[in-house]
Amino acid sequence: MDQTNLKNERSLENFWMPFTANRQFKALPRLLASAEGMHYTDVDGNSVLDGTAGLWCCNAGHGRKKISQAVERQLSTLDFAPTFQMGHPIAFDFASKLAKIAPGGPDAKLDRVFFTGSGSESVDTALKIAIAYQRSIGQGTRTRIIGREKGYHGVGFGGISVGGLVNNRRVFPQIPADHMRHTLDIERNAFSKGLPANGIELADDLERLVQLHGAETIAAAIVEPMSGSAGVILPPKGYLEKLRATADKYGIMLIFDEVITGFGRLGTPFAVDYFGVVPDLVTTAKGLTNGTIPMGAVFASRKVYDGLMVGPDNAIELFHGYTYSGHPVACAAGIATLEIYEEEGLLTRAAELAEYWQDALHSLKGLPHVVDIRNLGLVGAVELAPRDGASGTRAYDVFVDCFKKGLLIRVTGDIIALSPPLIVEKGQIETIVSTIGDALKRAA
Numbered sequence: 001m002d003q004t005n006l007k008n009e010r011s012l013e014n015f016w017m018p019f020t021a022n023r024q025f026k027a028l029p030r031l032l033a034s035a036e037g038m039h040y041t042d043v044d045g046n047s048v049l050d051g052t053a054g055l056w057c058c059n060a061g062h063g064r065k066k067i068s069q070a071v072e073r074q075l076s077t078l079d080f081a082p083t084f085q086m087g088h089p090i091a092f093d094f095a096s097k098l099a100k101i102a103p104g105g106p107d108a109k110l111d112r113v114f115f116t117g118s119g120s121e122s123v124d125t126a127l128k129i130a131i132a133y134q135r136s137i138g139q140g141t142r143t144r145i146i147g148r149e150k151g152y153h154g155v156g157f158g159g160i161s162v163g164g165l166v167n168n169r170r171v172f173p174q175i176p177a178d179h180m181r182h183t184l185d186i187e188r189n190a191f192s193k194g195l196p197a198n199g200i201e202l203a204d205d206l207e208r209l210v211q212l213h214g215a216e217t218i219a220a221a222i223v224e225p226m227s228g229s230a231g232v233i234l235p236p237k238g239y240l241e242k243l244r245a246t247a248d249k250y251g252i253m254l255i256f257d258e259v260i261t262g263f264g265r266l267g268t269p270f271a272v273d274y275f276g277v278v279p280d281l282v283t284t285a286k287g288l289t290n291g292t293i294p295m296g297a298v299f300a301s302r303k304v305y306d307g308l309m310v311g312p313d314n315a316i317e318l319f320h321g322y323t324y325s326g327h328p329v330a331c332a333a334g335i336a337t338l339e340i341y342e343e344e345g346l347l348t349r350a351a352e353l354a355e356y357w358q359d360a361l362h363s364l365k366g367l368p369h370v371v372d373i374r375n376l377g378l379v380g381a382v383e384l385a386p387r388d389g390a391s392g393t394r395a396y397d398v399f400v401d402c403f404k405k406g407l408l409i410r411v412t413g414d415i416i417a418l419s420p421p422l423i424v425e426k427g428q429i430e431t432i433v434s435t436i437g438d439a440l441k442r443a444a
């Protein structure tokens, strides 16, 4: 189809869009032109309330001058410099600042920071660090990684192998992995407020997989402490604690993928702080730079870092890294982002709003098609019953309807997922909920 006449003569043909039904989208595009605070403006000048912090990333809202000014300054001072056998001050400065708020606080000692360019790169980096560390301490047979059904860990080959979303996996070859069962149990836990009460026994799956594969083949287990992309799936009470205990028992490293939960989403700086469970590695991205400049970071424990700092001093300890690891402009954006988070108390603001958010969301209970509502911190999900033989279409229609009414939500399958910027006001929470409620009443 010729797309050249759509939207101001702009051609939509050449951009192959990610995770998008390209032909459907290009026939009826939704184009965002600018953003400020809690709102986008589309190319037709309509204001759109951001119910998703972009894609779980703009935690401080949009158009933050402090970030754009820092980026401008950095671009004109040092636009790029390599970090392979070279360094530049701002990468070390950003790592030091991150260490001060590292997951779990000073006692957790998760303060060695490896920079990447995205969440997917953070995940593959963490998997490689885990395997390399095991080998470095004499456990070289440990190369398998345990993930979880419905997990999302980005789109690298490592990430899709440990991830548990079938459409991301079925076409591609994978690294050695196996999966625990997911923790979504609507039958027992529907409409739970916060963490669900049932399902701690699902953590026994790690023990079961140890019995199946042998602990000596397993390097690490990776989970999202709260999974976002599969439609907001929460850990049952006590579940993460149990995973940690089993991992310790068998010398398995534990990785928390905090690409979504990092930087205040749950009302604490990291999910590690929320749950009080300390893993060996934590992956982050998104909120690290408020989504402005692509960047990720892996927090490693000192034990892991020190375990790899062996051999002669002139030996490269980890054969891994990216051209853009510690990119100076991304670091500038990250430092400015951290300053905003601190000045405005955003890393804990979700805790102040969590109850209000929970009550507002759960007021949608009883509306047409709603089979479950889940929430934690400033994250929410409304799960709809699928249409017969056309799963995903109902939520998609609600998504389009909300967009037309000036609200951006996100849908996966028949689940509406919500994660507004952490600057959201109560009135805007009301608007999010009432717009969704009206769309649900209209949805067939």
Ligand SMILES: Cc1ncc(COP(=O)(O)O)c(C=O)c1O
Pocket: 118, 119, 120, 121, 123, 152, 153, 154, 155, 224, 228, 229, 257, 258, 259, 260, 285, 286
């Ligand atoms: C938990 C988790 N891990 C990894 C990723 C991948 O991040 P990216 O899209 O930046 O590669 C995502 C993205 O949503 C995520 O939610």
